Amino acid sequence: MSGFEAPTGIELDLGNLTAFDKRIYEGDEMESTTQAVQALVTAIFSLPAENTEDGKIVPLPRPSFALPREKPIPRERELTKWEKFAKEKGIQKRKRDRLVLDEATGEYVARYGRRSKNSVAQDVIIPHKEGMGDDYDPFAEKRKEKKQRIQENKKKQAANIRAGQKSRGGNINPIQALDVAKRGPSGKKFLPKRGLKDALAVVQRSTASAGKFDKKVQNEPKQVSRGVKRKFETVVPRAGLGKEKERSQKIAERVLLQNH
Amino acid sequence: MGKKYDHSNVVSRAKTGAGRRAIESRTPKAVEAPKSLLALKGHATSSLCNAVLNDLCLLKKPLCKKLHRKNDLLPFEAGGEAHLENLARLNDCSLFTVVNHNKKRPHNIVFGRTFGFRILDMLEFGITNYKPLSQFRGLRSAPGSKPLLLFNGDDYGATETTRALRSLFLDVFRGGMPRNMSTNNERDDVVALDLAGVDRVIIFTLRGEKKVLFRQYAVELRKKKDSRLPGVVLKEAGPSFDLELRRSRLASDAMLTEAMKKPRDPAFVRKVKNVSRDNMGDKKGRIHLGKQDLNKLALARMKGLDKRHRTGDESRSEHPVVQGGEEETQIGQQVKNEQSEETQRHTKRRKLDTAT
Structure with a gap:
């Protein structure tokens, strides 16, 4: 750091190349402005400089005036299921050669991907399985199996991502909750419980008739009534004056007892 | 009936390397690149507004992105921020300025910033007393040169609005290396300064609580006989204008707390005892x-x-x-x-x- 001290009333933040002049001006404004800029420039030029090919360069200290970030601090990625398992077992990643020897031909072929050792296209002859009938196509079977494996893997990837989001306590908007519905491994739809009831209640009331004439979905839960309806006593009771008399009696008793 | 493809299990990924890099550059980082300014026109603007916007872009270059179409934007109206936030997200800019002009609020300019592409705070001003950059001669700074900043006035700390104003202008106008040129991974601010690049100062003078004078001066460094440190001569370089505060929306406490959080220093290692x-x-x-x-x-x-x-x-x-x-x-x-x-x-x- 430089030994330069700014005049009183001027604060410097060299990390931001900024001066805060808090003095109250009397007289020539331009003069005091120049003073403040002079203080800033002097402080910068007093910092230890490095001579480089491009000229003199000054490493600046960290800024003292704190400013907000533009995006939240990233959290560490949640480990995938495999990564957790590998960590537990102490399994380490190892680099494997891209090429492997194909013993059938004696040539080196790719381990995976196009024209790899295990690719379907690489197979010229596959022995027919006994008891599978004449229309059994082992090539088609192999292609199908590969597709299934890919699908399975994608499911696992999605599950890992979802697990990561869940552990972060993802924010669920009650309306968006309906869109988040995913198919579980069993093919059944499962919905995030949080916010779902609220979302449904909102949606059920969201038509012109407030849901009264809507087509109901199978097993749709009954519309939850929110709030209490006001109830009024009839002005002229149908069954005599009995009830009204009772009410008045009650009030009278309470008042009289209090006054006692 | 054909089988519908189930998209729920598909992991979305960039298809190209460029796409992957673009996504990567936009994901939140512990140490952030300098903020970029998004310059926008509202649905109706005046020639004065347009000129101010152009000048600001020249000052801010290359950490600035100007959109040339008009946008139906009223950031202070209810529901008016959604479009703005979307534009900020699409252009990956966390600072924005919008100009518009109407009878009720002539020559209007809004400065603001976002956090996580949600509006953090914004201030609205009326522009008066404008002198364009082209009117002045003398300052020819290289694009991306880092300006000195000076906040004049003892009232900046007085109210929440003036504090926000100081923080916002500091955030908008402080220098920094552009995202694609930044080589260091540790600091987002001006890390090293080329002394030959000290050539201008932007001055924000607060008058009362509602008026800010925006001025830019060229800094001429003169050699002094008795010292190796240079003397300073200021020459007005423009643009210059006065800003009269109109409406303001300050940051909510919760959002500001989140935005002011500092990432854990990667160099910090907990002391292992015993x-x-x-x-x-x-x-x-x-x-x-x-x-x-x-x-x-x-x-x-x-x-x-x-x-x-x-x-x-x-x-x-x-x-x-x-x-x-x-x-x-x-x-x-x-x-x-x-x-x-x-x-x-x-x-x-x-x-x-x-x-x-």
Whole structure:
């Protein structure tokens, strides 16, 4: 750091190349402005400089005036299921050669991907399985199996991502909750419980008739009534004056007892 | 009926390397690149507004992105921020300025910033007394040169609005290396300064609580005879205008707290206590066991002290009188159990000690 001290009333933040002049001006404004800029420039030029090919360069200290970030601090990625398992077992990643020897031909072929050792296209002859009938196509079977494996893997990837989001306590908007519905491994739809009831209640009331004439979905839960309806006593009771008399009696008793 | 493809299990990924890099550059980072300014026109603007916007872009270059179409934007109206936030997200800019012009608020300019592409705070001003950059001669700074900033006035700390104003202008106009040119991974601010690049200063003078004078001056450095430090001469370089504060939306406490959080310093390592290595490279640990309770020592039991083996009648044994203090009279089955547990724990610890 430089030994330069700014005049009183001027604060410097060299990390931001900024001066805060808090003095109250009397007289020539331009003069005091120049003073403040002079203080800033002097402080910068007093910092230890490095001579480089491009000229003199000054490493600046960290800024003292704190400013907000533009995006939240990233959290560490949640480990995938495999990564957790590998960590537990102490399994380490190892680099494997891209090429492997194909013993059938004696040539080196790719381990995976196009024209790899295990690719379907690489197979010229596959022995027919006994008891599978004449229309059994082992090539088609192999292609199908590969597709299934890919699908399975994608499911696992999605599950890992979802697990990561869940552990972060993802924010669920009650309306968006309906869109988040995913198919579980069993093919059944499962919905995030949080916010779902609220979302449904909102949606059920969201038509012109407030849901009264809507087509109901199978097993749709009954519309939850929110709030209490006001109830009024009839002005002229149908069954005599009995009830009204009772009410008045009650009030009278309470008042009289209090006054006692 | 064809089978519908289930998109729910598909992991979305960039298809090209460029796409992957674009996504990567936009994901939040612990140490952020400098903020970029998004310059926008509202649905109706004046030529004055447009000129100010152009000048601001020239000052801010290359950390600036100007959109040339008009946008139906009213950031202060209810629901008006959604479109703005979307534009900020699409262009990956967290600072924005919008100009518009109407009868109620002529020559209007809004400065604001976002956090996580949600509006953090914004301030609206009316522009008066404008002198364009083109009117002045003398300042020819290289694009991306870092300006000095000066905040004039003792009232900046007075109210929440003026504090926000200072923070916002500092955020918008401070220099920094553009995202794609930034080489350091540790600092987002101006890390190193080329002394030859000290050529301009932007000055924000606060008048009262509602008026800010925006001025830019060219800084001429003169050699002094008696010192190796240069003297300063200021020459007005433009643009210059006065800003009259109109509406403001300040940051909510919760959002600001989140935005002001500092990431954990990667260089910080928690001090490991009580673990050392000896000359053979073996790990040694020091364990603090606390003070030992001598009354609960698991000693060899003495028959003489056991009440069953005490001579005399049974009734005396209910109130045994034993030398050596009150505590020892309480020896019973429960205490014995505790003792044995305690000893087990001790031996376990000792085993651990030798194992490490």
